Amino acid sequence: MRALYQSKDRVEAQLLKDFLASYHIQTVVHGEFLNGAAGELPVQPFPVLWVLEERDFDRAKALIVHFLMQESAGIDWHCCRCGEHNEGQFHQCWNCGTLHD
Ligand SMILES: [Zn+2]
Numbered sequence: 451m452r453a454l455y456q457s458k459d460r461v462e463a464q465l466l467k468d469f470l471a472s473y474h475i476q477t478v479v480h481g482e483f484l485n486g487a488a489g490e491l492p493v494q495p496f497p498v499l500w501v502l503e504e505r506d507f508d509r510a511k512a513l514i515v516h517f518l519m520q521e522s523a524g525i526d527w528h529c530c531r532c533g534e535h536n537e538g539q540f541h542q543c544w545n546c547g548t549l550h551d
Contacts (some may be wrong), residue, residue, distance in 0.1 A: 451478075452507050455499045455514050463497040469517050475510050476502040 454477065457463040463479045470477050481497045501510045519541060527536050527550055529543040536543055541550050 451500050451502055452504055453498055454501045454507065454510055456496050457499060458496060460497050463499055466499055466514060466517060470499075470501075470510055470513060473509070473513060475506045475513070477510070478502065 455466065457466060460479075467477050467479055478500050479497045480500055481495075501507050524538040526538050528534065529536060529546060529548050529550070531548040532543065532546045534543055534545040536550065542548070543550065
């Protein structure tokens with residue numbers, strides 16, 4: 451088992467889990483139900499998606515990138531480095547080349 455992706459919330463983690471399952475990649479989400487153990491275990495602030503089979507790792511990574519790009523497609527953004535306006539279909543600033551995540 452290998453840590454694959456740290457999601458921003460449980461909803462995203464579940465979406466990705468279902469998305470990868472549709473490609474027959476089995477994952478588990480850890481860190482979402484850490485209640486009652488505060489102070490004893492290091493608290494995982496965001497759910498982490500783990501891939502069960504090592505051989506699925508590279509494919510799962512690529513699928514997640516694809517998924518996240520689709521999710522953000524169409525939403526205009528401003529470059530965090532130079533502040534330039536970029537259109538949603540671009541994932542790199544046209545002005546300075548900074549990647550948009
Ligand atoms: Zn820029």
